[in-house]
Amino acid sequence: MTKDPIDKLLDDAQSGKSLFQNREVLHYSFIPNIILHREDEQKKVTQSLLPLLKKSRPSNLLVYGKPGVGKTLVVKKVLDKIQERVKDNSFPIHLLYANSKEETTLYGLLVKLGGQLGLKGKQLPSTGLSISEVFNRIIAKIEEDELNTVFVVDEIDFLAELISKSGKDILYSLTRANERLKKGTLTLIGISNDLTFKERLDPRVLSSMSEEEIVFTNYTVEQIKEILEERIKVAFIPNSVEAAALNLCSAMSGQEHGDARRAIDLLRVAGEMAEREQSDTVKEDHIRRASLKMEEDKETTALNSYPLHEKLLILAVMKAGGNTTGEIYQSYKNLCKITRQKELTQRRITQMLSEIEMTGLITGKIIHQGMHGRTKKFNLTLNADTVKKAFKEDLTLEDLV
DNA sequence: CCTCCACAGGAACTGATGGCGT
DNA sequence: ACGCCATCAGTTCCTGTGGAGG
Numbered sequence A: 001m002t003k004d005p006i007d008k009l010l011d012d013a014q015s016g017k018s019l020f021q022n023r024e025v026l027h028y029s030f031i032p033n034i035i036l037h038r039e040d041e042q043k044k045v046t047q048s049l050l051p052l053l054k055k056s057r058p059s060n061l062l063v064y065g066k067p068g069v070g071k072t073l074v075v076k077k078v079l080d081k082i083q084e085r086v087k088d089n090s091f092p093i094h095l096l097y098a099n100s101k102e103e104t105t106l107y108g109l110l111v112k113l114g115g116q117l118g119l120k121g122k123q124l125p126s127t128g129l130s131i132s133e134v135f136n137r138i139i140a141k142i143e144e145d146e147l148n149t150v151f152v153v154d155e156i157d158f159l160a161e162l163i164s165k166s167g168k169d170i171l172y173s174l175t176r177a178n179e180r181l182k183k184g185t186l187t188l189i190g191i192s193n194d195l196t197f198k199e200r201l202d203p204r205v206l207s208s209m210s211e212e213e214i215v216f217t218n219y220t221v222e223q224i225k226e227i228l229e230e231r232i233k234v235a236f237i238p239n240s241v242e243a244a245a246l247n248l249c250s251a252m253s254g255q256e257h258g259d260a261r262r263a264i265d266l267l268r269v270a271g272e273m274a275e276r277e278q279s280d281t282v283k284e285d286h287i288r289r290a291s292l293k294m295e296e297d298k299e300t301t302a303l304n305s306y307p308l309h310e311k312l313l314i315l316a317v318m319k320a321g322g323n324t325t326g327e328i329y330q331s332y333k334n335l336c337k338i339t340r341q342k343e344l345t346q347r348r349i350t351q352m353l354s355e356i357e358m359t360g361l362i363t364g365k366i367i368h369q370g371m372h373g374r375t376k377k378f379n380l381t382l383n384a385d386t387v388k389k390a391f392k393e394d395l396t397l398e399d400l401v
Numbered sequence B: 001c002c003t004c005c006a007c008a009g010g011a012a013c014t015g016a017t018g019g020c021g022t
Numbered sequence C: 001a002c003g004c005c006a007t008c009a010g011t012t013c014c015t016g017t018g019g020a021g022g
Helices: A006-014 A037-054 A071-084 A105-118 A131-145 A156-166 A168-179 A203-209 A221-235 A243-257 A260-276 A284-304 A308-319 A323-339 A346-359 A384-391 A394-401
Strands: A061-064 A095-101 A149-153 A187-191 A213-217 A363-367 A374-380
Touching: A006 A243, A037 A071, A037 A149, A037 A213, A061 A071, A071 A149, A071 A187, A071 A363, A095 A105, A095 A308, A105 A131, A105 A156, A131 A168, A131 A260, A149 A156, A149 A213, A168 A203, A221 A243, A221 A260, A243 A260, A243 A284, A260 A284, A284 A384, A308 A323, A308 A346, A308 A374, A308 A384, A323 A346, A323 A374, A346 A363, A346 A374
Parallel strands: A061 A187, A061 A213, A095 A149, A149 A187
Antiparallel strands: A363 A374
16 A cells, blocks of 8 residues: 555654554545445345446435444445446446535535536536526436436435425436436435434435335444454554454444444544554553544534634533523623624524534523523533633634633 | 413525626 | 526524413
């Protein structure tokens, strides 16, 4: 494996020797060849896509499973293989992959897909057109080049959410696009974390979307351990991860949802930590500290990425911890005065509060106080120091913390 | 048993941004 | 040059509600 030369130099300078022999393996998505415990699923996915080899359109496909159980990995691997098979025989298959979580809007998602089809610049501007226009251009392109396309839409539940907001029925159009296509085909593969997502779907879409369904089960702790072992073999130099560390790592991320991605990330961070400390092995303690560090980093970046008023609001929650919306709003208005910001309406504040609540930085609890009405009490879930540290760099907030 | 509080949270709208087609 | 389209942050107006206190 080639290694970034800068990395290599820095590594050598730092410690003389590295714990790693191939770092990349410890990035979950980089090594699609290492997939364990997913033989059944691989088989099923392949089977349902088999018609592609026979030059016809396979059924649309829905794939379910919790995060980090290898859904995307398996789908990508199967499609890669299929693509390789048909590469030479004048039956090109185009793979389009988009993640609905990364593209925040419907428009963005379509543009991303279109871009992978080779539409660019003037043909597909990143703004300005109507959604149906973009859609038509994609269809036109498929038809014109007689393409056989497979749309892989990751986290399709998010897409469904966007659609329900805007009222545009793109999923329906997508699933029925084949009826419009004279040449070329379009297959939709939806990947969803949410097993209940189906119920919220338009029945018309549902019937054509879920022609086939595959459910991925969670990994067990045991399986996660094997997955980690497999990666360790490639990633680390031999005998540099202690058994206790491995056990802890798989237990920590395995017990909850069987999330292999988290386990691998954790191992990587722990490894880097151990290396930096010039330790010869990755120990249990490294895993523990890595887990804490990841948690804290996540919080800090989340805090920093909020816009000003959300930050003020978090400070207000901190000051008026455990208090009702009304009190927090007062506290927030004070902060606005101090920082000379225009204060927003309470309606917006409640909305922001529930947005922040969704990310888990604060928790809210609805309480009924009889005569004294209904309100929601919010609490910070992280400790105040983390917040202070994170906000210190923000100039407008400097003197508040 | 009824009342009435203090908000929750939905819906519809506005104005700004950015970029299209013609 | 003009109208149009999507999106985002924010506003205005609104209806709904569990239960303490009367």
